[in-house]
Amino acid sequence: MARFLILAFAAALLAGCVEGYKLVSPERTRVVNAFSVVPQTSWNRSIHGRVESWTLDGPGLQELRFVAGLDNGDRLFPTRGFAEPAKEAPAFRDTMTPIEIAEFVAASYSQAGAHEFRTRNLRPAKFGPDDGFRFDFSFATEGGLEWDGFAVGIVRSKRLYLAQFSAIRLHFFERDREAVERLVGTIRWET
Amino acid sequence: MKPASPGVAVLALLALAACQQPATSPTLAIAAAEATRPASAGPPIAMPSLAPDGGAIAHLKPAERPPISSDEAGLWLLSDKYEDQLRTSGSMVRDPALNDYVKGVVCRLAGAYCGDIRVYLVRRPGMNASMVPNGTMAVWTGLLLRARNEAQLATILAHEIGHYLRRHGVQAMRDARDKSAAALFFSVGFGVVGVPAAGDLVALGLVGSMYAFSRDNEREADDIGIRIMARAGYDPREAAKVWANLIAEVKNDEESKDRAIFFATHPEREERLETLAALAESLLPAVAEPRLGRAEHEAAIGPHRLGFLIDELQHRRYARLEPLLGMLAADGFRTGEVRYAEGEMYRLRGKEGDDAKALAAYEAAEVSGGAPAELYRSAGLVRLRQGDRAKAVSAFARYLELLPDATDREMIRMMMAQPTS
Numbered sequence: 001m002a003r004f005l006i007l008a009f010a011a012a013l014l015a016g017c018v019e020g021y022k023l024v025s026p027e028r029t030r031v032v033n034a035f036s037v038v039p040q041t042s043w044n045r046s047i048h049g050r051v052e053s054w055t056l057d058g059p060g061l062q063e064l065r066f067v068a069g070l071d072n073g074d075r076l077f078p079t080r081g082f083a084e085p086a087k088e089a090p091a092f093r094d095t096m097t098p099i100e101i102a103e104f105v106a107a108s109y110s111q112a113g114a115h116e117f118r119t120r121n122l123r124p125a126k127f128g129p130d131d132g133f134r135f136d137f138s139f140a141t142e143g144g145l146e147w148d149g150f151a152v153g154i155v156r157s158k159r160l161y162l163a164q165f166s167a168i169r170l171h172f173f174e175r176d177r178e179a180v181e182r183l184v185g186t187i188r189w190e191t
Numbered sequence: 192m193k194p195a196s197p198g199v200a201v202l203a204l205l206a207l208a209a210c211q212q213p214a215t216s217p218t219l220a221i222a223a224a225e226a227t228r229p230a231s232a233g234p235p236i237a238m239p240s241l242a243p244d245g246g247a248i249a250h251l252k253p254a255e256r257p258p259i260s261s262d263e264a265g266l267w268l269l270s271d272k273y274e275d276q277l278r279t280s281g282s283m284v285r286d287p288a289l290n291d292y293v294k295g296v297v298c299r300l301a302g303a304y305c306g307d308i309r310v311y312l313v314r315r316p317g318m319n320a321s322m323v324p325n326g327t328m329a330v331w332t333g334l335l336l337r338a339r340n341e342a343q344l345a346t347i348l349a350h351e352i353g354h355y356l357r358r359h360g361v362q363a364m365r366d367a368r369d370k371s372a373a374a375l376f377f378s379v380g381f382g383v384v385g386v387p388a389a390g391d392l393v394a395l396g397l398v399g400s401m402y403a404f405s406r407d408n409e410r411e412a413d414d415i416g417i418r419i420m421a422r423a424g425y426d427p428r429e430a431a432k433v434w435a436n437l438i439a440e441v442k443n444d445e446e447s448k449d450r451a452i453f454f455a456t457h458p459e460r461e462e463r464l465e466t467l468a469a470l471a472e473s474l475l476p477a478v479a480e481p482r483l484g485r486a487e488h489e490a491a492i493g494p495h496r497l498g499f500l501i502d503e504l505q506h507r508r509y510a511r512l513e514p515l516l517g518m519l520a521a522d523g524f525r526t527g528e529v530r531y532a533e534g535e536m537y538r539l540r541g542k543e544g545d546d547a548k549a550l551a552a553y554e555a556a557e558v559s560g561g562a563p564a565e566l567y568r569s570a571g572l573v574r575l576r577q578g579d580r581a582k583a584v585s586a587f588a589r590y591l592e593l594l595p596d597a598t599d600r601e602m603i604r605m606m607m608a609q610p611t612s
Contacts, residue, residue, distance in 0.1 A: 088507050093541070098602055099572060103539070110505040115281040115314060122599035133602060140281025
């Protein structure tokens with residue numbers, strides 16, 4: 001999975017549609033002109049269209065991923081590997097319930113190469129000031145590393161917004177989880 | 192599918208690609224396997240004779256490793272590296288009983304080579320298995336799902352053993368080297384094993400020429416495989432059925448590129464079926480009690496089938512899944528689970544008319560029994576989509592009644608409490 005994300009990023013970088021990593025200061029920061037958050041420490045971020053990938057130590061160790069407005073028919077990972085369109089990847093539908101969105105995320109990650117992607121603890125949760133949902137997830141990489149994560153999301157004006165945090169279970173997930181929970185708690189709409 | 196490292200690419204290529212050996216008579220050191228045949232078995236089954244083949248590569252002997260100074264030894268080192276990666280892969284199935292079952296079938300087939308072949312179960316949808324030169328066999332769970340009995344599973348495993356015994360890997364390497372196509376090894380981004388990963392190819396022209404040769408390898412592996420399975424007492428008539436079932440599945444997937452690649456790398460489907468069917472008839476008299484092993488297969492695979500079906504559903508290849516589910520439902524094993532998966536397929540696909548098909552499948556699953564409680568949650572989602580809120584709430588309530596500790600109970604309760612929009 002991590003390898004997939006890195007490759008997808010590298011491909012997008014080559015295609016000129018991705019900025020390299022830039023430092024985010026610990027102050028209120030806009031995320032793809034959709035909402036803003038307040039990190040408590042400096043993060044590295046790269047922007048891929050409507051998706052931002054933030055990391056502290058590298059995307060192979062942890063990733064905070066913001067999806068800022070998927071439209072009907074959009075895919076979470078639009079390509080496989082370097083450039084091949086992921087024709088069979090599941091597409092978001094704006095009529096999806098939170099249950100179906102969790103399924104959509106699970107299928108997207110599975111197709112992208114995650115193994116044993118499992119979701120649990122789907123429940124109502126705030127996304128900024130609004131009522132959204134959240135769920136926990138776990139998966140393993142091809143190399144055998146186990147990752148844990150959680151996602152907070154909402155469908156607003158028929159667009160899907162997600163803040164997903166995932167990290168290697170060993171050390172990184174627990175180390176960073178609380179800080180990310182606080183960061184996600186600062187989401188504020190900017191549109 | 193992850194792009195493979197060059198080493199893995201080489202191995203994957205060798206697992207897939209062909210040798211340019213002419214289709215000389217295969218040679219097999221399978222005599223030891225003959226010694227393991229039950230006494231009740233019929234007359235010995237003749238392996239293709241060892242004809243003078245003008246320097247064709249010799250068969251592998253039990254416990255044989257190539258001399259360290261040989262090119263083949265280098266290939267084995269790469270194989271060892273691949274095996275290390277496979278061993279620690281996140282996709283490995285660790286369940287001891289399932290591993291023991293598949294390994295047992297392999298040993299029954301391989302006889303004296305049992306100790307030379309290491310089996311790794313890979314949790315992955317799609318029908319696939321592969322063998323690399325050092326005896327590392329990877330078997331996808333999608334194959335376990337599709338084999339309808341032990342004899343069908345044995346068909347594929349024996350085919351892979353045929354590749355190993357005939358050292359098709361080193362043949363392919365030498366072939367590619369002779370064709371000055373070594374660069375191809377490093378430019379081909381195959382996945383670890385098998386046909387579905389071939390979508391990652393580059394250099395299609397050269398690969399195409401490799402595929403043309405691979406048909407000879409595949410024919411040879413078919414020929415050896417069916418004899419191995421017959422010697423082990425399996426009903427050889429099941430061999431053609433495996434391929435017929437796969438063809439039915441792939442034919443339904445008109446837009447799949449896998450379809451074209453699959454049929455390009457394997458013998459023509461009609462030819463293959465006819466050849467295997469004819470071979471089966473000729474071998475049958477020598478098999479005293481042709482074994483299907485249906486009950487044994489079901490005992491081993493049954494507890495995992497729903498999980499494997501969910502893997503297939505996550506990959507959303509509905510066109511291939513539809514005929515497969517139909518076949519599995521007809522088998523009559525754990526029908527409630529199979530019909531539930533069918534309902535899930537229609538619910539997730541969401542084409543016009545699929546909601547009604549999903550509900551029908553859920554109802555059939557309910558009647559059959561044994562379906563998971565999630566059936567009611569899914570039925571509730573379809574009812575919501577149809578705008579039938581009362582039936583949706585009723586289905587959700589049933590779900591929570593059966594699974595009061597469901598980890599999504601708070602969300603379900605919230606959905607039940609929402610006013611009609």
